[in-house]
Amino acid sequence: MKQKFSMTVSMIIMMISLLISCTKKDVPVPVSQPNTPQQPNPPHQGGGQPQQQPLKIKVQAIIKIGDIVYDQIPASFTLTSYDSSMQPHMLSVSLKPGINEVTIPSNHLRYRLFVKQWNQTDEMTLDRSNIQEDVIYTLGGAREAKKLKYEISAVLVNGLYRADSKTEYQYDVNGKLLQVLLLKKRSNGNIYTALSETLSYQDGKATVITRKDETGAVINTTYISYDQQGKIKSLKQSAPSGEINAAISYTITGAGVETRIKHINSINGVTTDYYMLSDKGNPIKRSYLASNNISEWSDYGYDKNINPYIHMNWPDILMSRSAKNNISWTGKEYFSGNMTLDPVTYNYTYDAEGYPVSLVKEFRSARNGDIVNTTKTTYHY
Secondary structure: OHHHHHHHHHHHHHHHHHHHHOOOOOOOOOOOOOOOOOOOOOOOOOOOOOOOOOEEEEEEEOEEEOOEEEOOOOEEEEEEEEOOOOOEEEEEEEEOOOEEEEEEOOOOOEEEEEEEEOOEEEEEEEEHHHOOOOOEEEEOOEEOOOOOOEEEEEEEEOOEEEEEEEEEEEEOOOOOEEEEEEEEEOOOOOEEEEEEEEEEEEOOEEEEEEEEEOOOOEEEEEEEEEOOOOOEEEEEEEEOOEEEEEEEEEEEEOOEEEEEEEEEEOOOOOEEEEEEEEEOOEEEEEEEEEOOOOEEEEEEEEOOOOOHHHHHOOOOOOOOOOOOOOEEEEEEEEEEOOOOEEEEEEEEEEOOOOOEEEEEEEEEEOOOOOEEEEEEEEEEO
């Protein structure tokens, strides 16, 4: 017992000696810290790889239909990007008309751009090394325009549409419009040609249009001439009672393309100045001022689909078939002269290729604003 006690005392003495020999450098003294939540690690400040900035590209849907370029159209857009393991990642968005900015993964190696509109598809594939942020990537492709074969117009009577007329369009083997026939039905049910227009061509452009009535008598003949750029520079409409001469000029401005048409009517001696402002291929403003103080101002809005008439190359003396898209609304002001019935609503249905298949228009009286007539037109291609 005495021996065990001596050993224990010796061990205690040794431990006290070791503790006394320790210094602050050997054993750090802990500092009491309050209870605080764990803090995140600070961002890496060394020479590692920096975070990559988002990569943005510019994309625009453009489709050429026949000779007409549609560059202000919406479209469906799908981006498929491939990472370093060549695994695909997909992003689908709707493109607005015009130029769109799309953010793509900057650390991926390859990108497939795919656009669809009017049953038309187009795509391109780009490697990361080929991406340029200052380039506008355009997709859409091209196809031939559909030809309007005939249209049927009907009038709403007692809640039902009653057929009023049928307009037929005839083409040559190359797709050029040759003849337009307006067909109507007599009270006895017989169908007759109420009006016809026959087009003659030179160098691929319509230069003479002859209009005849139901008896085959000539109503008038329109002669068209073009400038070196293929734009109409003058028209002359000759009738048995006299003629109307029209000189046309074009000016490009910041607001769009201004078209001025000066009509000189030898029949009644009236000179009329027509003005048309076009933006993005559509006349948005029209006006005329006649020497007999009759005047009118009109504003127009348009949809984003295909106007079949512009693909017919069917000119008239007021250039009324020159819009790329279809009229969706109109507004008119009459300062003097005869007030007319004006369409106040336009309701279209379209096929999958962007062409109208039906149009319902309500007409209002310019005098009191009342809806006085409703028509429906169906289009057949």
